[in-house]
Amino acid sequence: MSNIVDELLAAKMLNEVQSVRKLQGKPPKMLSINADGAYSIGLHLDHGRLRGNVLDFEGKLRARAERTVDRPNPQTGLPLLAEITEKLIASANVSRQLVCGVGVVMPGPFATHSTLAHGPTVLPGWQGIDVETVLSEKFALPVYLENDATAAALGESYFGVAREFSDVCCIFIGTGLGGGILINGQPFRGRYGNSGEIGHVPIYPSGRACYCGGRGCAEQYLSVFSAFAQHFTQETDRSAERLDAIVASGDPRIKAWLDEAAAALRLLIATLENILDTEAIILSGLVNKQVLRALFKTMDRPIVTVAHRNDGASRLLLGTAGPDVVALGAAVYPFYNLFGSTDLAPHSAARGTSNVKTL
Numbered sequence: 001m002s003n004i005v006d007e008l009l010a011a012k013m014l015n016e017v018q019s020v021r022k023l024q025g026k027p028p029k030m031l032s033i034n035a036d037g038a039y040s041i042g043l044h045l046d047h048g049r050l051r052g053n054v055l056d057f058e059g060k061l062r063a064r065a066e067r068t069v070d071r072p073n074p075q076t077g078l079p080l081l082a083e084i085t086e087k088l089i090a091s092a093n094v095s096r097q098l099v100c101g102v103g104v105v106m107p108g109p110f111a112t113h114s115t116l117a118h119g120p121t122v123l124p125g126w127q128g129i130d131v132e133t134v135l136s137e138k139f140a141l142p143v144y145l146e147n148d149a150t151a152a153a154l155g156e157s158y159f160g161v162a163r164e165f166s167d168v169c170c171i172f173i174g175t176g177l178g179g180g181i182l183i184n185g186q187p188f189r190g191r192y193g194n195s196g197e198i199g200h201v202p203i204y205p206s207g208r209a210c211y212c213g214g215r216g217c218a219e220q221y222l223s224v225f226s227a228f229a230q231h232f233t234q235e236t237d238r239s240a241e242r243l244d245a246i247v248a249s250g251d252p253r254i255k256a257w258l259d260e261a262a263a264a265l266r267l268l269i270a271t272l273e274n275i276l277d278t279e280a281i282i283l284s285g286l287v288n289k290q291v292l293r294a295l296f297k298t299m300d301r302p303i304v305t306v307a308h309r310n311d312g313a314s315r316l317l318l319g320t321a322g323p324d325v326v327a328l329g330a331a332v333y334p335f336y337n338l339f340g341s342t343d344l345a346p347h348s349a350a351r352g353t354s355n356v357k358t359l
């Protein structure tokens with residue numbers, strides 16, 4: 001352990017504050033994190049938006065950026081990811097040498113490690129591309145590909161409602177549907193990064209056919225993709241923002257969608273709680289808070305599971321980290337990989353928005 005500490009001190013990632021006197025032996029070192037000892041970049045590319053940010057080693061946001069995109073393929077998406085990364089480094093005014101990596105989030109599922117799978121919820125043209133290798137060569141930085149739900153769980157854990165919890169699952173309503181699982185505060189990824197692929201958990205055995213080959217998958221009832229495929233079929237704009245607007249408009253078709261989606265959510269929550277024995281299930285997504293709240297409101301009483309508490313503690317929570325939650329979680333990821341342990345991962349004790357520059 002002292003070797004690691006000495007290395008971190010030499011790398012200026014830790015500061016020695018003072019030594020405490022001891023009656024016998026060598027005095028122990030008092031250490032603090034050097035916020036400027038390392039930086040990390042998080043990028044979240046989705047069907048309609050690219051969001052990015054820079055975090056310092058204390059977890060403070062140092063710069064953020066956002067672009068509108070239109071279902072980017074590799075030809076349009078890769079240059080855009082490179083451009084926003086350079087602008088974020090420049091805007092945060094940090095040394096590139098101190099950037100320990102870039103966490104990149106794209107809609108999964110992933111077929112094998114860092115190679116995106118097929119399906120209507122993934123971005124077009126990326127199938128078969130080794131995103132981590134291509135981008136790490138382009139950026140000349142380590143790149144870590146993650147799915148949106150796991151990044152959202154990390155984002156909520158460091159910047160939102162999950163700060164107090166170590167065993168949580170984040171249900172993420174994106175174009176598809178995903179689940180991000182943290183166990184003992186650590187992301188549980190599975191062999192190919194597909195753990196928590198709850199979108200394809202069959203909840204209705206004789207239900208709708210799914211593109212995965214199964215039937216009655218949760219994503220067919222609870223996702224932005226299924227909302228437009230089943231309920232708002234005339235819409236040409238099939239973005240999360242458009243679904244937000246439809247729900248806000250009081251459109252009479254909303255009730256049928258909410259009833260169906262909330263019923264699916266209720267079954268999924270019971271499944272997740274019984275498998276994972278979570279402290280809390282967090283609802284998050286590309287859709288806004290009003291839509292998430294409407295889903296909770298529409299849902300019948302939660303099914304009694306192992307997570308039922310007599311103390312009335314809430315086991316279902318809305319995410320609070322905001323629309324950047326996935327990009328923030330993506331930026332935490334390189335720090336995890338730097339140490340391979342949460343013990344030394346940056347803590348967001350000094351979270352804040354000072355020194356933030358928006359491009």
Ligand SMILES: [Zn+2]
Nearest residue numbers: 200210212217
């Ligand atoms: Zn499926």
